[in-house]
Amino acid sequence: MADTISFPDLAATVRVLPPSCGPVRVVAVDGPGGSGKTTFAGRLARALGCRVVHSDDFPVPWDEPPEAWFARVEEQVLVPLAAGGPGGYRRYDWVRGVFAEWVEVPVAPVLLMEGVSTARRTAPLAYAVWVEAPRELRLARALARDGAALEPQWHAWMRAEDEWFAADGTRSRADLLVDGAAVPGEFVAL
Template identity: 85%
Template structure:
């Protein structure tokens, strides 16, 4: 998708995604994967705006700390990807992490492109037309996560990062990505690895 070391052009990437063949019924699914705190959410938001596409975040689903990082995907497969594969709209109930309960319903129309963002979205069995891997050094990722979630969750984040390492090693996610990015090289930008 580009030369190593160049900053991603979201407009160019959006154009390339639009030219891909659909991967889930009539929809081109773009999976934005990588470890927690690497910059996936920021990247997916920027690409989603460039594509005028909906972004579904793994954080929209409950993922208990003591479950594997990939556990949430069953919900998105059943409620979103299954219907889209059949050419029908999907729908899921967003999880409110502050309240610890399900909140509003989110409709997912059949559209040219849908972005899935979160740990395990580019799994081997995902119907992704394009897989993006975003990474950053572990200390930076932990700093970002604790700034967002609070220092009290440090033990959970350390355990979560070990679980992510195991998941990514078993799935070989990084090696299979169509585009690998450094989410820490330039603040607010993403550099091709």
């Protein structure tokens, strides 16, 4: 039988890891769209008392590959943190279609990165979480959130995700595999 995730226990595990990006422990919560990454990352961030950088805060057109956003987070967040200084970025507002407020990313014991391709092979990670759920459930969640009119884009995006994850080997390198289809509010280790 699989184990339910204890966020305080997971936070305790992360806190004792060596830093991976300057003085910061970078933790990625990755997996395909609609799998439950954002909810998982939010709960872990509360347990850790840390900031979350969401890949969705960086605009990636539907016709770009899932990993296209990462160069900006490297330049604006990870490089400054690796040098021991704060990072930051301008969050993209998808509803208005413009860049919105500036988000400070201070030097802290832990930084969570959440979203598709955050646990990439080249990221300076202390720990990687992979969240997955059945494709049909993920598509239903995405369409409930974004609207049925975006279904063609979501099918194309899911194919692009599949290609990215296969090429990067993301799931196989994760430190923790999580079932994002479990009872709402619970996460179960696979």
